[in-house]
Amino acid sequence: MTAAWFVVARLARDRSALIGLVLIALLVLAALLAPLLSTHPDDVFELHPSERLRAPSGTHWLGTDRMGADVYSRLLFGARITILIGLIAVGASLAIGVPIGLVAGYHHGWASDLLMRVSDIFLAVPQVVLAIAIAQTLGPSLPNVILALSVTYWPWFARVVYAETRALQKEAFVESTAALGASPWRLTVLHVLPNIASPIIVRASIGMGFTILTAAALGFLGLGPPPPTPEWGRTIAESREFLPDAWWYAAAPGLAIFLTVMGFNLLGDGLRDVLDPRLRRSPSRDG
């Protein structure tokens, strides 16, 4: 699609968006090639208590943790967890939120009001709080974290799609197409969806960053995948008792989170600037 190329070309001129893209690429590479790139790939499961809390050195680039495992290697494998959580949670939120937003936006009446009220309820409380409640209820595990995040993030997509659908309805071309007798489904899929793709994409990118942060917070609070999974948030929590001496233990995963989220935020901003300058004006409730 030439439209896609146009977007890519415009994006390429935006330096910060490019930086974001590079950061995300690094993350994806780290995750995909973790077994190849890590120096001690087995440290995800094996313990070497005799080597615990070693400072960064030639063999252990980022030092070792409390179990003697190589921080760098575990960080790389942690990237897999991060991406997994982000992709599935945002994907699920999208899958739930977009149809709800479409239906609510297309129809006028108590059903659509109800749907939006429901999403308002989820937005009434900060996502972290609800996610914590859900994750705790279900127990700490990877699928539960993903579930908690999906269930609490879909309203963002629903709202965006709802607003855009409503706005589009007022546009002439929708009216005329409907007048020509197009069925609602046809109308939606062929005409409405392409127009709402831009804000959805922007929201998805920003959502990745936000979801990863929330996931890390859940991990930090002990609600994420249990050990020995090298989830970044949990690693930070583990490292606390060994501060200030083993500072690398806490600094490394935090820095990884920072760079990852920054990457998605920069990309999201860049996409927003390119895809719809109009969006820049609206006060987006970030997340």
Next chain:
Amino acid sequence: MAELLAVRGLRVDFATDRGPAQVLDRINLDIAAGEVVGLVGESGCGKTTLARAILGILPEGSARIREGEVRFRGTDLLTQGPAAMNEHVRGRAITFIPQDPFTSFSPLFPVGTQIMDLMKWKSPRAREQARPASLFGRYPRARQRADREAVLETLRAVQIPEPARALRRLPHEFSGGQRQRLMIAMALLPQPDLIIADEPTTALDVTIQAQILRLLRALVKERGVSVLFTTHDLGTAHELCDRVVVMYAGQEMEAAPTDAFFGRPAHPYTRSLLASVPGPDGEIRDIPGEVPSLVTPPPGCRFHPRCDHATAECRVERPQPRALADGHGVRCHHPVDAPAGAGA
């Protein structure tokens, strides 16, 4: 009459994607004390740029003054720094009436607040401060009262009903015409020598345009204030101005007292312009051709591509100002010496 404002050889470029646009090409302009001068021309001919150049408020990043001088009361304004311009010229000796009264007030403050803020810094009773201007300033009670009196009086002069109550109102509570009257009042209050009015009635309803303009003329004549009044409407120029200057694509073409301008136009462009206004028979004669690009303007006289009288000379060298009669100047190699309507 003594010259109040003399613009000489002013060149202004604007930066664009395709290179610098030569928006003003060595413009000359004269305004005498107490004179109402109309600057007419099509959209994009540079009228607003000239107005802003005189005031010194061209957009900083994109506009560049390449050469020329703007002599106001003997001093070249272009050599004055922004602080000096702010202190002594803008809002004091030269005031401004903007084109769009709907958006020229801050919508969040009552009109009175905005006017009194102007008076606090620009009232004729204020001693011009040597200290740098700031957010706060001293506003002695006595002067405040005197200023307020002057404000109310001027509001009455511009026919705003119940001035005291009006001051407490927000801008959106006034109609467009009323807001423009407020602007006129604000332009008069600092007792300036020159008012620059940039298409002051374009945004208003046709039915009140004439009203506003007549009011403006009456008030400035009373006070002996000069006006530089830009417009694209020949009719209003005819009605209100003492002298008319016509511009085309960044060059001034002709300047004359109103009667002479409309009665014996010498420049081919002027003649074509006057002919293109619908006559009593309803006939319109368009000027063939298009307005040139300012990035790659035609050399010499910029009207030459569309001019019936153009010769080789016109394509090479821009004509120098030539005085035809009293106060009637034209920049043309082949000025037409006939009354208006007698052949274009």
Next chain:
Amino acid sequence: MRLLALALHRLLWFVPTLLGLLVVTFVISRVVPSDPVALVAGETATPAQVEALRRELGYDRPLPVQFVDYLARLARGDMGVSLFTRRPILDDLAHRLPATIELTVVAMLASVLVGIPLGVLSALWRNSLLDHALRVLTVSGLAIAGFWLGIMLQLLFSMRLGWTPLNGRLPGFPPSNITGLYLVDAALTWDWATFGAALRHLALPAATLAFPALATLVRFTRAGVLDVMQSNFVLYERAMGLPRPLIVWKYILRSALTSTVTQIGLLFGILLAGAVVTEAVFDWPGIGTYAVSSIVRADYNAVMGFTVWAGAIFIVVNLLVDVAHTLVDPRERAS
């Protein structure tokens, strides 16, 4: 008059939204794989004892009945008893609320007082060194994990430099309890030593909490100011030679702020979410840590209580923001 209408309108939405929230949290807290009553009874309890406890706590009745009962008690101001501490939850929350309020308010003040001027300057001196530095800061602010920032700050300022205490609100005894806000109480009782100590303890948690809020504020103020700078009235004021500081700090800022006011509401959301985690990092005795420990202890009543509180506060704040927005923009008031 219109303010009243607006407030009533908002209030009307407050009720069903809150109700919906209660339903959601109620469902969550009952959808438990394990039996909460058994958890509370302890491992040594016999099945009979567990059943007795269940009847005592009313957990044997059908779910909808339990919910209605909960609502009825809420209406009376009774939030139930913590499954863990056996104390009324309302009391627990009220006891801990001042700590969170103090932290959140200080963080909010810091971010507003620093963020808005910085945003203005960033817009005025566009593309200057300051502007670029601030834009880096803005992007970082929303990318840094709050808990990690807190830990890093602790590492640097408490552990390595020793400038601030590690955690908690105060080392010794709190000042006389007037409001529960240590800064206010200490100032009111002229206890400046305690005031200083409380301030030092607030420094890091407030900074941690404020950072993302600050970043957001700088960003939105900058955008708002840049937008307003293009306005015709700014051009007019410049043409009339009004002093630049006056134009910027009185007229431009006010226009930019009308959009910023709505941001304050969002800010509060960021702060509240961050408070939970920040309190955990700094052992701050507020409702955030209460929530976290309740969750860890599977104290579902307490979790419900916290969620209801948080939701209610959030909705009230949004209402206030709507009202404030109407006050700030006189066009809305008049129309």
